Amino acid sequence: MAWELDCESAGIACPFMIRVEDKNELASIVQQHLKYTHQKSMSKEEILSSAKEV
Incomplete structure (x- = not known):
């Protein structure tokens, strides 16, 4: 499984998106x-709670 997060999902107008195997x-x-x-x-916990497992 991979983990994914992007700025737009957090309400920030930014094209940044990351998808990696290691949370x-x-x-x-x-x-x-x-x-x-x-x-x-x-915090790490805030980031991981926003990340999607894909």
Whole structure:
């Protein structure tokens, strides 16, 4: 199974989308994207609760 998350689903007008096999990797990459692109932060738990298993 893979995990997927995108900014648009979170209500942010941004084309970023990630799909990876490892949910820890997903959380890490999303945290970096949020920090450097949107100057925002989310906890790992918040990110994983928003992610979809595909």
